[in-house]
Amino acid sequence: MAVPNDDLTPEQQKAIAELLRRVAPVADELGHRFADAGHELALVGGPVRDALLRRPGNDLDLTTDARPERILEIVDGWADAVWTIGIEFGTVGLRKGNYQVEITTYRSESYDPKSRKPEVLYGTSLHDDLARRDFAVNAMAARLPGHGFVDPFGGLSDLRRKLLRTPARPQDSFTDDPLRMMRAARFASQLGFAVDPAAVAAMRDMAARIEIVSAERVRDELSKLLCGSDPRHGLALLVGTGLAAHMLPELPKLRLEIDEHHRHKDVYEHSLIVLEQAIAQEEDGPDLVLRLAALLHDIGKPKTRSFEDGGRVTFHHHEVVGAQMTKVRLTALRYPKDIVSDVSRLVELHLRFHGYGTGEWTDSAVRRYVRDAGDLLPRLHKLTRADCTTRNKRKAANLARTYDDLERRIARLSAEEELSKIRPELDGNEIQAVLGIKPGPAVGKAYKFLLDLRLDQGPIGKEAATAELLRWAREQGMDRSS
Incomplete structure (x- = not known):
């Protein structure tokens, strides 16, 4: 041997x-x-x-x-x-x-x-x-x-x-296969290696050539980079060389200017920290959905930024805008539909917790939080906790305690009501029987009414649910003959 x-x-x-x-x-x-x-x-x-x-x-x-x-x-x-x-x-x-x-x-x-x-x-x-x-x-x-x-x-x-260097001239190597520029960033993430300065210079000069590569190949390299041990290293290389501007342009756009009149967090740096803090909470190896959501959770901020009196900067509804932007970008990169849906939903929900205040939510609001998150709730917990990057230790501790309280309430209600499996107390067939109607849009409307009732009031039993359904139907102008 x-x-x-x-x-x-x-x-x-x-x-x-x-x-x-x-x-x-x-x-x-x-x-x-x-x-x-x-x-x-x-x-x-x-x-x-x-x-x-x-x-x-x-x-x-x-x-x-x-x-x-x-x-x-x-x-x-x-x-x-x-x-x-x-x-x-x-x-x-x-x-x-x-x-x-x-x-x-x-x-x-x-x-x-x-x-x-x-x-x-x-x-x-x-x-x-x-x-x-x-x-x-x-x-x-x-x-x-x-x-x-x-x-x-x-x-x-x-x-x-611990160096990444091309066997041939980097210009020739990257001309032959432009994806190698992304592979440099991916190996930097996976192996923790530095990239040869000559290769970095070539990447910067030739970044636009990545557009010739299929979206599927770019997607696969991005996923491997994100699931590496040090994705910040690889992402910084993509942004610094200009490659990200051609395949994930929302990322470099997070580098919003900060001046003496309009002070706010560096959203790009904040996003990288959130990514690292999300990774620190992983339990069973790299979670691509969580990592994508952490990286992209604030991509709606550049589009929603506005300046108010006193130099205050706001990003109203950036989570909604960001969710749509996430869906568009991940679809363009040919990610599977379930990943697109899950990451977009996490981006949309990532601010929901901040309405909890110091625990003012009703049980109904907690039920809706769980219901809206669905199977993504464990990831939403991690993303929400990771999104706290304040240097104010007291503020960070208060946020952590408040989220601990929310998780305790979720656990209590889940034990009492099986929150993740909440359904109306009457199913579709029972709704049709009570109202004397056939399958159609009216059944769906009645189902939604009963689901909202269940979320608002918790379990009330079939008899009470039937009475509420009949009352609702009368208000809607429905009767057994409709």
């Missing part, structure tokens, strides 16, 4: 050896199969980098001189499952045991200035394949089955320096 490379420290040699030993049942079997078929195979990219960083994983990226059709022939009968969704880009996916494996033909790719799809050209050299990769830390490989370590562009040195 020795790794023949003098540049590897003993610890790094051990890390690579452990990786190869762990994946040997899969990697070595594949390596022998490809060698017997007259082809090269190497473990490459993320798995090699992550092994050196002591970041375990079960996904394997392999590269070969075999064309995709030949790859399919070699793995036929060996893999547990095979998929060809990326075959037009030279990639065959497969599963073997617990490992997900992607095998990609040596290649180079570039974008036509007017096309959103990269043109893929196949290569014949591992060195040339590594040269076209995004960063030197992802351009290291271990040959299979011999385990020879390959590092032609100084990836090891960059790992030690």
Whole structure:
């Protein structure tokens, strides 16, 4: 298992050896199969980098001189499952045991200035394949089955320096694939690495070129960035280089000017702090919906800002405007409908708590808070608490105590009434029977009346609900013949 490379420290040699030993049942079997078929195979990219960083994983990226059709022939009968969704880009996916494996033909790719799809050209050299990769830390490989370590562009040195640097000139690399500019920000978030100044300068000069990349690819990189360990680092890079202005323009627009006459919080900085404080409350790993909501909760402020007498700045209804802006932006980025809906709803609700004051809400108002939040209530709790970024310790403590009180009231009412499952005390069929009406809009109106009654008064029983329904129907001019 020795790794023949003098540049590897003993610890790094051990890390690579452990990786190869762990994946040997899969990697070595594949390596022998490809060698017997007259082809090269190497473990490459993320798995090699992550092994050196002591970041375990079960996904394997392999590269070969075999064309995709030949790859399919070699793995036929060996893999547990095979998929060809990326075959037009030279990639065959497969599963073997617990490992997900992607095998990609040596290649180079570039974008036509007017096309959103990269043109893929196949290569014949591992060195040339590594040269076209995004960063030197992802351009290291271990040959299979011999385990020879390959590092032609100084990836090891960059790992030690925690630096992201392109193997080629950054201008050429980002021209070939503009998404690499976002990948720089994503890896900055995930790995905590700095980006080479030459690459940052190229990102700043070429930021507009990100518009040639499909919304789906941009979305995926943004999601990975947000779910990294330090999303602030990556977001700051997107904003600082101008990339955000082309794919998430609402974010840099939060940097509202502050002058001696119109003082207010830096909304951009506030949003990043809210994001960090929301992350600190996560319990089961990264929550993309919560993180998006924290980042975007105030994007309605620039549009709603107004100046009042005395230099006071207001942002009336920014949560409503922001919810609509969130829906538009996330839809444009091709996020799934459920994520768009959930994040937009959290943005809309994020100020609702501040009407609670020092506990003046009635039980009816608490019920409505829970009802309106629905399944998003746990996330709304986290977002609301994260939205407190005041440096006034007394004010922060008072807000925390008040929200503690609200959560206690929610817990008490939930235990008594199952708030999350509140329904009218008469269902649709019962409404029709009481009023003698057929299915139609009138049933929906009656249902809403009974739901509001339930929220306002709590459980009152079917007999009382029936009496109230009949009274309401008379006021509406309805009778059993309507």
